Amino acid sequence: xxxxxxxxxxxxxxxxxxxxxxxxxxxxxxxxxxxxxxxxxxxxxxxxxxxxxxxxxxxxxxxxxxxxxxxxxxxxxxxxxxxxxxxxxxxxxxxxxxxxxxxxxxxxxxxxxxxxxxxxxxxxxxxxxxxxxxxxxxxxxxxxxxxxxxxxxxxxxxxxxxxxxxxxxxxxxxxxxxxxxxxxxxxxxxxxxxxxxxxxxxxxxxxxxxxxxxxxxxxxxxxxxxxxxxxxxxxxxxxxxxxxxxxxxxxxxxxxxxxxxxxxxxxxxxxxxxxxxxxxxxxxxxxxxxxxxxxxxxxxxxxxxxxxxxxxxxxxxxxxxxxxxxxxxxxxxxxxxxxxxxxxxxxxxxxxxxxxxxxxxxxxxxxxxxxxxxxxxxxxxxxxxxxxxxxxxxxxxxxxxxxxxxxxxxxxxxxxxxxxxxxxxxxxxxxxxxxxxxxxxxxxxxxxxxxxxxxxxxxxxxxxxxxxxxxxxxxxxxxxxxxxxxxxxxxxxxxxxxxxxxxxxxxxxxxxxxxxxxxxxxxxxxxxxxxxxxxxxxxxxxxxxxxxxxxxxxxxxxxxxxxxxxxxxxxxxxxxxxxxxxxxxxxxxxxxxxxxxxxxxxxxxxxxxxxxxxxxxxxxxxxxxxxxxxxxxxxxxxxxxxxxxxxxxxxxxxxxxxxxxxxxxxxxxxxxxxxxxxxxxxxxxxxxxxxxxxxxxxxxxxxxxxxxxxxxxxxxxxxxxxxxxxxxxxxxxxxxxxxxxxxxxxxxxxxxxxxxxxxxxxxxxxxxxxxxxxxxxxxxxxxxxx
Amino acid sequence: xxxxxxxxxxxxxxxxxxxxxxxxxxxxxxxxxxxxxxxxxxxxxxxxxxxxxxxxxxxxxxxxxxxxxxxxxxxxxxxxxxxxxxxxxxxxxxxxxxxxxxxxxxxxxxxxxxxxxxxxxxxxxxxxxxxxxxxxxxxxxxxxxxxxxxxxxxxx
Ligand code: FES
Ligand code: FES
Numbered sequence: 001x002x003x004x005x006x007x008x009x010x011x012x013x014x015x016x017x018x019x020x021x022x023x024x025x026x027x028x029x030x031x032x033x034x035x036x037x038x039x040x041x042x043x044x045x046x047x048x049x050x051x052x053x054x055x056x057x058x059x060x061x062x063x064x065x066x067x068x069x070x071x072x073x074x075x076x077x078x079x080x081x082x083x084x085x086x087x088x089x090x091x092x093x094x095x096x097x098x099x100x101x102x103x104x105x106x107x108x109x110x111x112x113x114x115x116x117x118x119x120x121x122x123x124x125x126x127x128x129x130x131x132x133x134x135x136x137x138x139x140x141x142x143x144x145x146x147x148x149x150x151x152x153x154x155x156x157x158x159x160x161x162x163x164x165x166x167x168x169x170x171x172x173x174x175x176x177x178x179x180x181x182x183x184x185x186x187x188x189x190x191x192x193x194x195x196x197x198x199x200x201x202x203x204x205x206x207x208x209x210x211x212x213x214x215x216x217x218x219x220x221x222x223x224x225x226x227x228x229x230x231x232x233x234x235x236x237x238x239x240x241x242x243x244x245x246x247x248x249x250x251x252x253x254x255x256x257x258x259x260x261x262x263x264x265x266x267x268x269x270x271x272x273x274x275x276x277x278x279x280x281x282x283x284x285x286x287x288x289x290x291x292x293x294x295x296x297x298x299x300x301x302x303x304x305x306x307x308x309x310x311x312x313x314x315x316x317x318x319x320x321x322x323x324x325x326x327x328x329x330x331x332x333x334x335x336x337x338x339x340x341x342x343x344x345x346x347x348x349x350x351x352x353x354x355x356x357x358x359x360x361x362x363x364x365x366x367x368x369x370x371x372x373x374x375x376x377x378x379x380x381x382x383x384x385x386x387x388x389x390x391x392x393x394x395x396x397x398x399x400x401x402x403x404x405x406x407x408x409x410x411x412x413x414x415x416x417x418x419x420x421x422x423x424x425x426x427x428x429x430x431x432x433x434x435x436x437x438x439x440x441x442x443x444x445x446x447x448x449x450x451x452x453x454x455x456x457x458x459x460x461x462x463x464x465x466x467x468x469x470x471x472x473x474x475x476x477x478x479x480x481x482x483x484x485x486x487x488x489x490x491x492x493x494x495x496x497x498x499x500x501x502x503x504x505x506x507x508x509x510x511x512x513x514x515x516x517x518x519x520x521x522x523x524x525x526x527x528x529x530x531x532x533x534x535x536x537x538x539x540x541x542x543x544x545x546x547x548x549x550x551x552x553x554x555x556x557x558x559x560x561x562x563x564x565x566x567x568x569x570x571x572x573x574x575x576x577x578x579x580x581x582x583x584x585x586x587x588x589x590x591x592x593x594x595x596x597x598x599x600x601x602x603x604x605x606x607x608x609x610x611x612x613x614x615x616x617x618x619x620x621x622x623x624x625x626x627x628x629x630x631x632x633x634x635x636x637x638x639x640x641x642x643x644x645x646x647x648x649x650x651x652x653x654x655x656x657x658x659x660x661x662x663x664x665x666x667x668x669x670x671x672x673x674x675x676x677x678x679x680x681x682x683x684x685x686x687x688x689x690x691x692x693x694x695x696x697x698x699x700x701x702x703x704x705x706x707x708x709x710x711x712x713x714x715x716x717x718x719x720x721x722x723x724x725x726x727x728x729x730x731x732x733x734x735x736x737x738x739x740x741x742x743x744x745x746x747x748x749x750x751x752x753x754x755x756x757x758x759x760x761x762x763x764x765x766x767x768x769x770x771x772x773x774x775x776x777x778x779x780x781x782x783x784x785x786x
Numbered sequence: 787x788x789x790x791x792x793x794x795x796x797x798x799x800x801x802x803x804x805x806x807x808x809x810x811x812x813x814x815x816x817x818x819x820x821x822x823x824x825x826x827x828x829x830x831x832x833x834x835x836x837x838x839x840x841x842x843x844x845x846x847x848x849x850x851x852x853x854x855x856x857x858x859x860x861x862x863x864x865x866x867x868x869x870x871x872x873x874x875x876x877x878x879x880x881x882x883x884x885x886x887x888x889x890x891x892x893x894x895x896x897x898x899x900x901x902x903x904x905x906x907x908x909x910x911x912x913x914x915x916x917x918x919x920x921x922x923x924x925x926x927x928x929x930x931x932x933x934x935x936x937x938x939x940x941x942x
Pocket of ligand 2: 201250251481882883884885886887888918919920921922
């Protein structure tokens, strides 16, 4: 690369520069920015699950004191969605879930807005509610979207129909033949998981203004460009009429990977000509959380006596709730997670996003990877039990390695999983952990493997070099707490330009200032934004070295940027300060700035074996090996985790301490999912958990320090060989806890979370096996026929 | 009815409804937004302030009940250029993530350390029961709190 900088200069435990103000309470998040001059908005939401709207009258509410505007379906008729445009902003004719917005009110004060809600007249004709996927898939079930055939298709190639919003399939090889071989053992299992709520400490929130004919939206989001396009679609205006800026975000975890509140505030801002603030109350945030979806899975495998997996078939039902949302995209990820980790002969996989009359689901850190890994690893241990093979040995033999073919036919590069697994058992040999549990407890240990990916895709960056030798980075990146904007990017730029990270100014996201970006999620920020930033720096470097070459009377190729100077690469005498070069450039060619862009080159898959997929292959796989030792209390079913160990493929860790923090935080969220976090839905279609009292997240007393070893050097197209590190730590936690509980108790664990009553049920054999009769044993009956 | 109290060292008089939560008064009327409204049910501790020297969640406390009390918020805890030792330790150990829980965390733990300057790890954990964090998984926060004692020991 021209300029030849030393990549290792990027590696350091650089502390984040936003900490001081966050610690002093000075950071203004979106929820902190609406002063008394701002109108306060509320959403009038449905308190019923499914109904036809017979009459809606907002006239009395409109005349209530302090009310400035009320918006309803007529004000935002556009449909939006991922893959299919099935979502509207306001329920107009039909209500499809509890909490669905019907109207939005802006008033001078919150109290006035709430009082006006009481005056809205609504007449409903209730419809039978389909609260479970089983009900929604039953023969003759009412179609939740009666007009699904008329929806605009945004991505071609998937099968849909009735209450199946989207279906993605993989068929590679002849699994029928594999299952009819006479030398194989067939192992089959059914699994089920509930919903997990993100509980970001800052709820979804937005402030909107309408100025000079354009919408100015300041919001707590991970995806400024999605907010821009969805708002434009919903309001039926050009995207260029929307500007999105993002202050510090108080946690996202995927919940803010979608546009939710922003268009409501935008509509009201235009109607009133005033700034409008809309903030979810904690209750609303909980009751309409776009959760990690509940899912039901049937899987079976044909395995030879020496542990070769010759055939695998699985069907995954993902509850997308009343609208398709993120689940439509996530159907793609089944192939790479449930179909991942292991070499498999022939495969048939189906993942179906199913409409129900429940609040829509969304993306949550490692998404369906978390439960697909749970299912795959539990199923793997069941296979080992059936054929009598040691689980570590089985994984050693079958883990995906260099040149192996994944579910969709992509060829993997590099041996990563197996050496990571070897390292784990070498560090913590199984023989040494035989110490038995106290009386009244059972001890279990498990080691699992997992595959996730970095969600690459378009990013753009501009780097402006300032007269004082600092550099300003302009992107649409958002700091949601993970540190990628505050640490990774300044470190990468500093290393590329030979300056200190403190001399890098990171502009907060602004769609008017930066190029398009897919957003923060899927571990992509350091990789995609980092690569775009590195490309912008290369552009800057070329310009700087050309000018410096004139000053030093040398070929640019002999020069490097280092310590705020331009020097000779070979150490030859003579150097010049970067600031002098910038001054010279400003006088001769103008200020120095560079731009860079990045997108995934796209890894090849096998043509024709995947249908309905958004991506057929994963550009940057990320692997993880987890290991845990735990005790189960026989009398209560309580699970106490004794040790938790992680070996994570990080590519190259440019800020090891920050990676550590992400792993500790991610594993703890995973422990919540594995042991106690679950949203349940009552028979009215409402969530039972409406706040912190009923939805329990891990407390300080629940956690232990996670033992992390970073595995470096696996192939990555990320800058400096980086991979995203924040998404993956949660991936195998459910799997590892479940396998360890199964090993401790000797029982089949088929469901998460492992709450004490559930574990007690297992111990007492009082837990009925999960049957999932609505998923056929004949895989072909589970897919929409060709 | 007016409620008079001391807020970060200055006397203020609040003229609104005395049943309004102290948290809302701080955030909406005085625009001190360091205390965060996260659960508003007394569970998470993100809204913690000191009332007459005691760390309390401000979301459950009607402002009328702090009449004549002395209220310190995160904004009033330390001078701008001289952060509290805890704030310095959290920064140095790079434990902050989204940051929403930290103002409350600092307010609670600063009281804990005042009462018990050399707590054990277990005591710190117990002291954090009323302060939740969704991002960090806690342990590194506790490392940072414990590091304050290393410093104390290092000093003669
Ligand atoms: S907001 Fe007061 S304790 Fe959570
Ligand atoms: S740092 Fe985000 S809640 Fe604690």
